[in-house]
Amino acid sequence: MAKQIHLAAFMNGGPMGTTGWRHKDADPAFMKASYYRNAARILEAARFDLAFIPDALSMPRSLGNSFRPAVEWGSGTPRLDPLVVLGVMAGVTQHMGLAATISTGYHEPYNLARELATFDHMTDGRAGWNIVTSFQDAEAQNFGEAKLPPREERYARAEEVLQATTQLWDSWDDDAIIQNKPTGVFGDPAKVRSVDYKGKYVSTQGPLSVPRPPQGYPLLIQAGASPRGRDFAARWADIIFSSNESLESAIAFRADIRKRAASFGRDPDQIKLLCAASVVVGETDAEAQAKHEAFADLVHPLAGLSRLAYHCNVDLTKYDLDGPLPTLEDVGVQGHYEEVVEFAQREKLSIREIGRWYGARTEGNMIGSATTIADNMEQWMERGAADGFMVQATHLPGAFTEFADHVVPELQRRGLHRTEYPEGTARDLLGLNRPQRDEWMNRAER
Ligand SMILES: Cc1cc2nc3c(=O)[nH]c(=O)nc-3n(C[C@H](O)[C@H](O)[C@H](O)COP(=O)(O)O)c2cc1C
Structure with missing residues (x-):
């Protein structure tokens, strides 16, 4: 059988991207539960592996040190809390994984472990955690700090948070609950233990008040692209989400991650590496291209620049907008910065032009007819660039509907995508083993 393509859906807890709200078919009701229930039903009918919600703990305010562009152009705001939104989606689905982005920088291991373990129980093993370290000073400022700590420190804290959180999940054996009504014994105290984790950044005693999650650990997802971020992902992640400017850079990225994982003793x-794929589906390639261009015309250049400044954590207004992008030190999201540099150097763009492009940028070269998109996805899989895709929609729900109605049947016809769900957890859908108790020891930094 052909290698199966894993499909995840990237959807905001709010309007999509920079200008998704302006799309003529965009549903404006993104503050209503019905908007998310509708998307969840579409994705599960299309047999997706996972729905994924990104997040940040602030309004974007890197451009001109103001939240004004974000509000005025609707770029990257609002953002509802992902776990709450996913809880709504869980109520109308039964199989698909549901992954929330939560920062290690501004959460404590106990809260994290408890919320995600509860969500995993309430969904019969469908919870996922996109582990991020936060990337903007505006986030730090919402928690009493003037600036984000340096990248090294952010990852050092993330490492501690992961060690503590996984030990909290492991604080109960899978069979610790007995519930013997005649004897009155509820649980076996020998199968529950304290954690007593004491780190430089976080400490917790445990045990957790929630028994071990059905998946052992919820799906661990990561998208770091700096060398430190790649090492962290290669040790901890079950799924890596990457966004690459070309097929070649995606191939190199996956090879690098696999090498790092093997060097840490992991299989x-x-x-599973999921590449970002912004899909625009048409009857023909030309029609899809025209649809994309019409959408790109809606993007205000300042909205694109606001998004770029937000991802880079750099106020780009301090540079000449008609000049080239200077080399930026210590950017927020290394991965996005590298893609921008690759594209801008190739196309010789000024900062203003980069902003216009960035606001409507599409990833993974997935604009075309269903056949073209399926061909491209197949090619990325065959060339070793991906184990699947994080399908990004320009707007909701229409972009997912078009993908589900046209591309998914084409992938199914080629034997590349399931037609029915198997029984089991999100880990089972993705072909990922359930971590045994104390698996954290194999993943922790040594
Ligand atoms: C495709 C992609 C998606 C990301 N999504 C988020 C997100 O939703 N929230 C967030 O705080 N960081 C997000 N990040 C940031 C990273 O997870 C990471 O914390 C950040 O890039 C800093 O690490 P790095 O410099 O190693 O890349 C994303 C990064 C990439 C490449």
Whole structure:
């Protein structure tokens, strides 16, 4: 059988992207539960592996040190809390994984472990955690700090948070609850233990008040692209989400991650790399291209620049907008910065032009007819660039509907995508092993 393509859906807890709200078919009701229930039903009918919600703990305010562009152009705001939104989606689905982005920088291990373990129980093993370290000073400022700590420190804290959180999940054996009504014994105290984790950044005693999650650990997802971020992902992640400017850079990225994973003693096949794929589907390639261009025309250049400044955590207004992008030190999201540099150097763009492009940028070269998109996806899989895709929609729900109605049947016809769900957890859908108790020891930094 052909290698199966794993499909995840990237959807905001709010309007999509920079200008998704302006699309003529965009549903404006993104503050209503019905908007998310509708998307969830579409994705599960299309047999997606996972729905994924990104997040940040602030309004974007890097451009001109103001939230004004974000509000005025609707770029990257509002953002509802992902776990709450996913709880709504869980109520109308039964199989698909549901992954929330939560920062290690501004959460404590106990809260994290408890919320995600509860969500995993309430969904019969469908919870996922996109582990991020936060990337904007505006986030730090919402928690009493003037600036984000340096990248090294952010990852050092993330490492501690992961060690503590996984130990909290492991604080109960899978069979610790007995519930013997005649004897009155509820649980076996020998199968529950304290954690007593004491780190430089976080400490917790445990045990957790929630028994071990059905998946052992919820799906661990990561998208770091700096060398430190790649090492962290290669040790901890079950799924890596990457966004690459070309097929070649995606191939190099996956090879690098697999090499790092093997050097840490992990089976590289137990890490699924999902590449960002912004899909625009048409009857023909020309029609899809025209649809994309019409959408790109809606993007205000300042909205694109606001998004770029937000991802880079740099106020780009301090540079000449008609000049080239200077080399930026210590950017927020290394991965996005690298893609921008690759594209801008190739196309010789000024900062203003980069902003216009960035606001409507599409990833993974997935604009075309269903056949073209399926061909491209197949090619990315065959060339070793991906284990699947994080499908990004320009707007909701229409972009997912078009993908589900046209591309998914084409992938199914080629035997590349399931037609029915198997029984089991999100880990089972993705071909990922359930971590045994104390698996954290194999993933922790040594
Ligand atoms: C495709 C992609 C998606 C990301 N999504 C988020 C997100 O939703 N929230 C967030 O705080 N960081 C997000 N990040 C940031 C990273 O997870 C990471 O914390 C950040 O890039 C800093 O690490 P790095 O410099 O190693 O890349 C994303 C990064 C990439 C490449």
